[in-house]
Amino acid sequence: MSRTVYDPPRPTAAAVAQDYVADDGLGAVLLDAWCAVRTPLLIVDDAFELVFANPAAIEAEPRLAAEGSRVLREPLSGITAPCGAEITHERRPLVRALAGESVTQEEFVVPSVDGTDRPHRYLVSAYPLERRRGRRLVLMSWTDVTHGWMREHERQAAVDQLTRLVDGADEHAILALDSEGRVLTWSRSAQRLKGYDEADVLGQPYAVFFTAEDRAAGVPESTLREAVVHGRAVTKGLRVRRDGTTFWSRGVLTAIRDGSGALDGFVKVTQDVTEEHLARTRVTELNAELEKANRDLARVNEQLHRTNADLEARVAARTSALERRSLELADANSELEAFSYSVSHDLRAPLRAVAGFGDLLAEDYSDRLDEDGLRYLSRIREAATAMEELMDGLLRLARIHRQPLRTDVLDIAEVVHEAWADAGADAGFEFQVGVLPPARGDRQLMLQVWRNLLSNAVKYSATTQRPRVEVTGSTGDGAVTYTVRDNGVGFDPDLAGGLFTPFQRLHSSRDFPGTGLGLALVSRIVHRHGGHVSASSSPGQGAAFTITLDAP
Amino acid sequence: MTPWVLLVEDSIADRELLQEAWRRSGVGARLETAGDGCEAYDRLERLVDQRRELPVVVLTDLKMPRMDGAELLRRVRDLKGTRTLPVVVLSSSQEPEDVHRCYRLGANGFVVKPASGRLGADALNALATFWVEVNRRPDEVA
Numbered sequence: 001m002s003r004t005v006y007d008p009p010r011p012t013a014a015a016v017a018q019d020y021v022a023d024d025g026l027g028a029v030l031l032d033a034w035c036a037v038r039t040p041l042l043i044v045d046d047a048f049e050l051v052f053a054n055p056a057a058i059e060a061e062p063r064l065a066a067e068g069s070r071v072l073r074e075p076l077s078g079i080t081a082p083c084g085a086e087i088t089h090e091r092r093p094l095v096r097a098l099a100g101e102s103v104t105q106e107e108f109v110v111p112s113v114d115g116t117d118r119p120h121r122y123l124v125s126a127y128p129l130e131r132r133r134g135r136r137l138v139l140m141s142w143t144d145v146t147h148g149w150m151r152e153h154e155r156q157a158a159v160d161q162l163t164r165l166v167d168g169a170d171e172h173a174i175l176a177l178d179s180e181g182r183v184l185t186w187s188r189s190a191q192r193l194k195g196y197d198e199a200d201v202l203g204q205p206y207a208v209f210f211t212a213e214d215r216a217a218g219v220p221e222s223t224l225r226e227a228v229v230h231g232r233a234v235t236k237g238l239r240v241r242r243d244g245t246t247f248w249s250r251g252v253l254t255a256i257r258d259g260s261g262a263l264d265g266f267v268k269v270t271q272d273v274t275e276e277h278l279a280r281t282r283v284t285e286l287n288a289e290l291e292k293a294n295r296d297l298a299r300v301n302e303q304l305h306r307t308n309a310d311l312e313a314r315v316a317a318r319t320s321a322l323e324r325r326s327l328e329l330a331d332a333n334s335e336l337e338a339f340s341y342s343v344s345h346d347l348r349a350p351l352r353a354v355a356g357f358g359d360l361l362a363e364d365y366s367d368r369l370d371e372d373g374l375r376y377l378s379r380i381r382e383a384a385t386a387m388e389e390l391m392d393g394l395l396r397l398a399r400i401h402r403q404p405l406r407t408d409v410l411d412i413a414e415v416v417h418e419a420w421a422d423a424g425a426d427a428g429f430e431f432q433v434g435v436l437p438p439a440r441g442d443r444q445l446m447l448q449v450w451r452n453l454l455s456n457a458v459k460y461s462a463t464t465q466r467p468r469v470e471v472t473g474s475t476g477d478g479a480v481t482y483t484v485r486d487n488g489v490g491f492d493p494d495l496a497g498g499l500f501t502p503f504q505r506l507h508s509s510r511d512f513p514g515t516g517l518g519l520a521l522v523s524r525i526v527h528r529h530g531g532h533v534s535a536s537s538s539p540g541q542g543a544a545f546t547i548t549l550d551a552p
Numbered sequence: 553m554t555p556w557v558l559l560v561e562d563s564i565a566d567r568e569l570l571q572e573a574w575r576r577s578g579v580g581a582r583l584e585t586a587g588d589g590c591e592a593y594d595r596l597e598r599l600v601d602q603r604r605e606l607p608v609v610v611l612t613d614l615k616m617p618r619m620d621g622a623e624l625l626r627r628v629r630d631l632k633g634t635r636t637l638p639v640v641v642l643s644s645s646q647e648p649e650d651v652h653r654c655y656r657l658g659a660n661g662f663v664v665k666p667a668s669g670r671l672g673a674d675a676l677n678a679l680a681t682f683w684v685e686v687n688r689r690p691d692e693v694a
Contacts, residue, residue: 346615352566352644353563353566353569356566356569357569399647
């Protein structure tokens, strides 16, 4: 490197330097060394004359080259100690060194030397040197530590912020442990959580937070080992506060290593999860209850299944019984149909023969029969006619269930009048028809009903002095009701039960001829329409038949 | 040649009663009888083969052994030469199904035989008059 000797603005200074250096060889070596170091170095005499400045000093304060000692004589402005105290003349390192004091690395703050707002910080040293030629000399050096200070300052700010964060972490205790597991730092949140003051706990093994059982089982140590081996260890379990109370904790123990990978210590973050633990315990209990309830339910279910299976078996049994019944019924029905067909075809043929030949006999041979013969023949023909009526009645009865209903809303009054025309009443009958509501029904079948009811009424009141038949109707409760009332012989109410049964007759056929099928037919037709029929009477008081049907 | 009518009836009693009623009705047509559908069909088939005079109308019972009236009806309608031959069913049956079935098979009429009494002479007279005197059936399409 070039030997940059202070090029003195004044000869005196250069002479002093030359004198100083020239004293011995060692001086020259030192001068070289001073010029080489990056630390600014000055030699100043007791008259504040600059004797020597090395290149680093000129670099740091270029004015020295131009102005030399004048720079040194400028009054200090704004320079303070780090505490902010003003630096008086007496406190100047240079002055103090001239007075014989060694000033070592004292920090001074110089406001905004580079035109920015940022103050610079310098570490300044000043050492008194040997007197030379009657002059006192001082060696001064300084280091700009602004950047380092700033770094340190920022680091400290970051640490402070971190500390605030750590202290502010209400839910978590954050602490540092040394490599042996002793507590190094203690946050306020840790204090809140564990109850120890910083003074009580610093330097203590972190095992104090564990329960006696855990300590005996070596849990604190094994946790540390786990963190060492795996980098971190999850910790959880019951922990003890200073006052002996316990809490449920969960946390992470992290091993901290320095740049070389050597274990530096641990950071432990612990959380109080007592509430969560209790909640979890409660959940576990609830779960257990739920499971038990589930098991109970399963049991009940199983019983239900058994009961169900039982029921199903019973239903199946019933169903098959019903199906049997249904089949039997179907059989019975088809037998009935076969029977009606048989009545319709086969029974009629012989009857037709009896009646037909009876007729021929009566027509062609009555002149050859005596009175008894004619009477017998007459009985034969009457019986044949009666039997035909019976068979017709039976057929109609059987057919009611087979033929489909063709329903319409019917003007019942009109049906009644048509039926009355066929009822066989003579002019002596009084016939009254009230207001009759309409009804829904199969007209043919309804006509049959009214024919039967009205001809019955006529038949059983024909012997009355002033025979009278009355039909009335009413509506209500979603139903329509019709009543046929006569003033005929009536019937014994005790016997009324069989009134609607086929072939049940309450009067002798000699008094009132008939098949015994008329009311059975009425009843069946009304039932087929979803209605019902009833009768009331007392002997000699006439009879009343009431039909009830759904309102259309 | 006097027109004639074929009566198909298995019951001897019914046959005799109908013949008697026919006789008394004074219809100017001959009544011939067959005992069942089979006999009637054979006879009709033969008449067609021999190109002889067919009856003006066939009166047939429905329920008969061997071949009933419905089957006879079906075959008559199938047989070339008798497709338009009038057939009136005389039956004891009042079952609507029977009536419908017969009309579906091509019956020209369905008359219910009353159980007692003769088939009224008037009714039979009307029947015969219509089919013998009034009705003209088309010539069989070859």
